[in-house]
Amino acid sequence: MENQTEKRKQELEKYFDPKGPFALLRTSQMKRAWKQENRRELNFWENTYLPMLFSGIFLTSKHFFYNVTFHILHLFGIAKGTKGAVTYQYPEMPRPLSSRLRTRHRLMKREDGSPRCVACMMCETVCPARCIEITAAEHPDPNIEKYPAEFILDLGKCVYCGFCVEVCPEDAIRMDTQKLNIAEYSRESMIYNKKRLMDE
Numbered sequence: 106m107e108n109q110t111e112k113r114k115q116e117l118e119k120y121f122d123p124k125g126p127f128a129l130l131r132t133s134q135m136k137r138a139w140k141q142e143n144r145r146e147l148n149f150w151e152n153t154y155l156p157m158l159f160s161g162i163f164l165t166s167k168h169f170f171y172n173v174t175f176h177i178l179h180l181f182g183i184a185k186g187t188k189g190a191v192t193y194q195y196p197e198m199p200r201p202l203s204s205r206l207r208t209r210h211r212l213m214k215r216e217d218g219s220p221r222c223v224a225c226m227m228c229e230t231v232c233p234a235r236c237i238e239i240t241a242a243e244h245p246d247p248n249i250e251k252y253p254a255e256f257i258l259d260l261g262k263c264v265y266c267g268f269c270v271e272v273c274p275e276d277a278i279r280m281d282t283q284k285l286n287i288a289e290y291s292r293e294s295m296i297y298n299k300k301r302l303m304d305e
Contacts, residue, residue, distance in 0.1 A: 202283050207267045209284040210258055210297070211305035213277050220303060222277035224251040228269035236262035237269060256299040260287050278302075 150156065168190070175189035193200045202208070213221040224241035242254035269278050282305050289295045 207265045207280040209282045211282050212302040221275050222253045224253045227272045231268045231272045234262045234264045258297045261295040
C-alpha cells in the first residue's frame with residue numbers, strides 16, 4: 106500500500122515543479138483557488154443588485170437617446186457627418202448582402218436558352234443532403250453528350266453548403282441570386298424543377 110502511495114506522490118510531484126512543463130497550469134490553479142478563498146463579501150447595497158440594474162438601464166438609455174437625437178437631427182439636415190445606429194426596415198428596405206453569400210440556386214443557360222448542365226451527376230453525388238435529383242437524356246446536338254431532362258432541387262432539404270456549385274465542371278449551377286426568402290406554405294412548393302431554377 107505504501108509503495109502505491111509513494112508512486113502516486115511521485116506522479117503528482119511533477120505538477121508542483123516550478124520549472125516543469127505543468128508549472129503554468131499549476132500557477133493558474135493556485136490563482137483561481139486564492140480568488141475563491143479571498144473573494145470579497147457583497148455588502149447589503151450590492152446584494153440588492155440595484156446598482157447593476159441601474160447601470161444597465163443607464164447604458165441602454167444612453168445608446169437609445171444618442172441614436173434618436175442624431176436621427177432627428179439628420180431629418181433637419183444637421184450633423185450629417187455623425188451617424189446613429191442604422192436599422193434596415195425589412196422587407197421594404199432589404200439589407201445589402203455580400204456577393205459571396207450563398208443564396209437561392211439558379212441554373213445557367215446557354216446562348217440558345219438551353220441549360221448549361223450536361224447531367225454529369227456530380228452535384229447529385231456530392232450533395233450531403235441528397236436534395237438534387239437529375240434525370241439524364243441524350244442531347245440532340247452531337248457535340249453535347251447529355252442534358253438534364255429533369256432537374257429537381259428540394260430546398261426543404263438543402264443545407265446551402267455550396268458543394269454543388271464548387272464541383273460543377275460546367276459552371277451550370279450557381280447560388281448568387283441574392284434571394285434569401287425561401288418560405289413557402291407547403292413542402293411541395295419548396296421543390297424546384299428545371300424551369301423554375303432557370304427562371305431565377
